[in-house]
Amino acid sequence: MADDILIVDDEKDIRSLLSMTLEDEGYATLQAANADEARSALLAQPPKLAILDIWMRDSDMDGIELLEWVKSIYPSLPVLMISGHGTIETAVQAIRLGAYDFIEKPFKEARLLMMVERALDNARLARENIELRARIDDGETPELIGNSAVMRTIRQSIEKIAPTASRVLINGPSGSGKELAARTIHSQSDRRQEQFVVANCARLSTERVDAELFGAESLQSHRRIVGLFEQAHRGTLYFDEICDLPLETQGKIVRAVNQQRFRRVGGNSEVVVDVRVISASSRDLLSETSAGRLREDLYYRLGVVPLSMPSLADRREDIPVLAKYFTNRIAKHVGVKPIHLSDEIFAAMQGYDWPGNVRQMRNVIETLLIMAPDDRNQPVGLDLLPAEIQNMSRQGTNSDMEQLMALPLRGAREEFEREYLETQLHKFNGNISRMAAFIGMERSALHRKMKSLDIATDLQEEGKKT
Incomplete structure (x- = not known):
């Protein structure tokens, strides 16, 4: 998109010269002969840059007054002032009121183009800095993290x-x-x-x-x-x-x-x-x-x-990589050393439903970073997790153990394997290949094991679809 530049000058020849010079460089221009025409143009659609003459005939505002009006409405709009009768005091006043720079007539084409380019670049950098600060303040990740099938599909959709x-x-x-x-x-x-x-x-x-x-x-x-x-x-x-x-x-x-x-x-x-x-x-x-x-x-x-x-519970396999990502990123942001998350913590996190989703998980990681012991070389244990995550992990463990203890050894082993494999199958959204790689089994051996344990075939079919 070409950058729109508004040229305000009471002399038609000056407006035309400025316009031709800028359009030859690929800019789009608008022209106004006085402050009233300039205000109408600005109110209809803000340009990317304004060039204002200081002394204008048949105008209800001079360039300095118009500059004040522009800055009261569009504080971030870059403005260049031009004049054939300018003084140092006028230039200082214009810059104090927010003008980017001051150019004297007759202007040199190279200097004009250089100042226009610098003013536009400066405004662009200011916008990018504001956007960057907003992202940091909001604690947002700069990219969509996760290797699950659903996240890969979302990234592919966004690319299109x-x-x-x-x-x-x-x-x-x-x-x-x-x-x-x-x-x-x-x-x-x-x-x-x-x-x-x-x-x-x-x-x-x-x-x-x-x-x-x-x-x-x-x-x-x-x-x-x-x-x-x-x-x-x-x-x-x-x-x-x-x-x-x-x-x-x-x-x-x-x-x-x-x-x-x-x-x-x-x-x-x-x-x-x-x-x-x-x-x-x-x-x-x-x-x-x-x-x-x-x-x-x-x-x-x-x-x-x-x-x-998707909810975080629908892409549980992304939880470890998200946890590691947030750990490193937040540690830098809050100024503490990173921590090592134990396998117990990853397992507890993957077993929790996360009603607040990724935002809640980020807050949990920040709490862990702040509350962790000074010795950051040891993995952080379950005791630092919020009570609701700990309780869910313990409840599941205690309930499972009570059921297993009531079975003979062979039955308990089969029940554990069945529960373990069904949990992994759900965690990997039914993707047998990734599940086999994670648990350390050959894909064919895993299929045989699942068949022997009568694990639901509809979950396996779901994996084929993903």
Whole structure:
């Protein structure tokens, strides 16, 4: 996408010269002869850079006043000031008010292009730094971790989805990584250098939801609020828990998503944007639609490409690799030495259902890192796990032992083998090859053992399908 540059100058020849110079380098330009035309252009669609003349005839604002107005609305928009009558004091004032730099007329083409490129690069780096800090603060993983069949399928789907402009609707339980999947789609798309904006629908104020999404403006004061749709221009807008939006707002989103245009609260002119929308929900969307909490037309607008994130309990074989990943990553983040997780801990984690999914697991690992003994060379034991995980592990062990103790040795051995193999079969989603490699048996020998123990064949058939 070409970077849009707004040129504001009262001299038509200067505007034309600047425009031709920039367009020869591949930029797209817009022109305005005064502050009023500039404000209209900025309110309709924010450019990537503005070039403002300081002294303008037939204008209700000079360049310095217009700079203040621009920065009050788009604080991160880079602005270059130009003037043929500039002074050091004027240049200092402009930079103090937020201008990126000051160029004197008559300008040299090479210097102009260099300053434009630097201003755009600086703005791009600032956006990337904000995005990076947000990821670190949220404690999110930069990639989808896991080697299970379901995670491999999700990564393959994202590779196909990301390069397109299609809208995506992600469904899955809370904490399963829906936002991470959305960020991965964004990072693999041609919009990756633009902003990824999150609209947390549950936290949007009911009274101000429209203003927060679409922005608001006062025609008298020329002041306005930049909404999330505009912040995501050329990037991606992620709706977290889409069902929590008021129905009236859902109707406005249908039009905004479909036509890529909307009106701000209190505004008369339409704003045109280029936004990819990715939505997510932890609820049953068809039930929400039937109950009238999600508009049917919005559901079909947003759900062009569906993507389902599994619960952690549905991909238990990923738990050890996730645990090791979080251990190393969080240790660096909180400034402690990594710990060694024992086989007992891995077994207990794989036997737990994780109602909070990956988010809960991350919190457990962080607790282990903080509470572990100073001697980090010894594996951490079960006693540091939360009580609910310990209790489930002990309950399962005690119950199994009581049943086994009531059997003869041969029967107890067969029962243990049956239970062990069925557990492993479930853990590996029925994949016999990976299961055989894990337990250290030949695949053919494992088949014979399972047949002799009458282990359910439907689980084996499930493995063939995956």
